[in-house]
Amino acid sequence: MSARVFALVIGIDSYRSGSIWNLESAVSDAKSIKHWLVHHLCVPRHQIRTLLDGEATTANIENAFTSHLLDNPAIERGDAILIYWAGHGSSLLVPRSISGSLSARGYSHIDVLVTYDHDTKSPSGSGRISGISDRSMFTMMRALAAAKGDNITLALDASFSAPARSQNRGSVRWTPTVKATAENVIAGLWRVDDISAGEGFFRSEYDTHTLLTASGPHEGAVEGNDGGRFTQSLIRAAGVLPLHQTSYVDLISHMTSSDPSFDENHDQTPRSLGLHKSRIIFHALPFVADERFIALDAHPTSDHFRIEMGSVHGIVEGTELSMHRHNRRGSLNPALDSLKVLEVHATWSLARRRSRDGVQGEWAQITQKTPFQPKAYLRKHLPFRHAGGTGRAIQV
Template sequence: MEQPTIRVFGLVIGIDKYKSGAVWNLESCVDDAQKVQRWLRKDLKVPKDQICVLLDNHATKHNIEQSFLRHLVHNENIQRGDAIVIFFAGHGSTAAAPTGWFHKTSVGGVAEVLCSYDFGHRGVAGISDRSLQAMLQELSDAKGDNIAVILDSCFAPLQSPSNIRDRRRTRWTPSEKVVTSHDLLDGLWPAARKQTSPRGGGFCNMINPPYTLLAACSTGEKAIEGKDGGKFTLAFLETARETPLHSASYVSLLQHIRPKIGESQKPVFVGLNTMRPVFDAVPFSPDQAYYQAETIHDSKTLRIGLGAVHGVVAGTEFSLHEHNYRGSRNPSIAHVSVTDVYPTWSFGYASHPVPTACWAQIKRWNNGGGFKIRSKRSLSMVRQSSGASFRSVKRSLFHRPTW
């Protein structure tokens, strides 16, 4: 039976190699982006054409902005309320803000930027916090606020002795020698030119953002990477695979991520919708490979909503699960072997006590053996009405389907 299309769309960006020789290269951002892509594809079952991936030299400022428009804002396949995931792994930085960048009540300051592949080359200043805010507002106006922005970067970490020692493993680069305040202003997203920002805003301090931001660390902290990936991305993906995401909020997800990283780096999640289920539960649709089961009499005797007409026979084995949602962790909590079969349901005994209501998935058909049936009257009526032999009726009713 065909499963419904997962309504998730992603823009995934990873940059290790930078065009400017003044920007240190990284070593695992591309790998992180590919891991996120695999998670979306294999775990959440997102179709390939719903994910746009930009790696290294493909992730120029122009390409990022155009992909944002083409793949997300102007994508007619995205319906309002569909889940949108934007992932960025690469350098972050800060740049001196020009006059007029902030509100009139603000005096001086710096802007935070995401470093595109061509950051620092011929005046390219990357994607500023002010630009991203305007971009995401435009996206939210068009497609709704079910938007998750995941940033594995950092911005102006404090130059403490430990941070200096970790410089080579930190996803941050200075901008003083490669970007000017004039470059920052020239690179603004068109809609952002009409707005100003509060001083000290940055990516993690936006006012009422119409999206949920998942950031590797707060301002002044460092985002660390190793050969196996960014600490934040690794912790995020590990948590996502360990957690029943269909019932988890962003806040509860953060509570599980932080202990995996430790005190050296503190991720922050901000936005009006952090108490919502992850991706507003859009990817976690019912999986039709699971069938309803319920206990009767005691916590180990089960009635399963699958019977002889579906190919079930005595000895058919099921695994039992707490839910039936795709893309959400769902380990087996027990096994059951069928003992009695009826046309559209069956009985069995679980290996362990289970909840009153659970879900069954076929593990082994066992069609080589015999079966018990409690429908003589029904079979007799079918035989009389059709004139077919009992053997042919039995064969047609209990032949295991090929799906």
């Protein structure tokens, strides 16, 4: 069964503008996220749209958002939606001449996700291209939530402030914007009619989506040859947590407590923001029941377990199984113990666990069994019938 998850995954290492230094591992991070979605959460490839490097222009991203997510008839209301970004962020000063309400409320910057063609001349000749701004993203999330529901996750492995230490500049996913202006940003806004709404990405009151961000407002999103610190920590956490029981808050808490690089440097702290951050990740939609697991029922006075499969399912004496906590796909589920079938009936069996101690699970998965021989089963379980008029017994 495929997961009801749809994703737009963006990764940019190389930029068109010569004033933007290239990154090393944003593209590999985007590919890692796609691999996790496909191979761990069983998301069909056609439900994932990936834009890398030169594909990730402002126009292409906006078009992919509209066609793959907003107007996609395959997405039903409540389906899980992920928008993942790995690449530079930036910010621009807001001049006083633009919407007095902005300066009156104390906002002096517009945060921008730096697209491949950010800070370059527009093909139409009307100024500079200025990426995806916080105002545009706010409007996009609002439109998407209205159409598809609020099971939306926005994950940003980017930062919007200059690194605190100049020597870290080349390893931080932030770049200054040299030529594009706030006027260019506002001219390129995505369906925005109120530029005073949606200031900054780091807002805790959003009810349209949950934000996972690599760092705080004045911190840097650090990368290395092996990937972004945030994304690689996220992938590692997804491999060791029971995600079907893990909230966004739990996920970020585990990342910050288990990854020593966050504590050692004190310059990057991943965060989860939004009114729905206490929800289970993706509202638990990808973590569907795995049909390979069999329900276990422990005997009250012995170490025997009843297994809801028997000889008609190919179970034989000696079949070996592993014991597990749950039966959910895409969520950490290590073997707790092993079992061996001792007694077989038509539709159920009895098995004994090898260890008498340890955690008890409620589900089992077959690890080894004797090849099923249907003729032997039929000889044992089906009666003889007589050939008409001959008196000879014919074995079925």
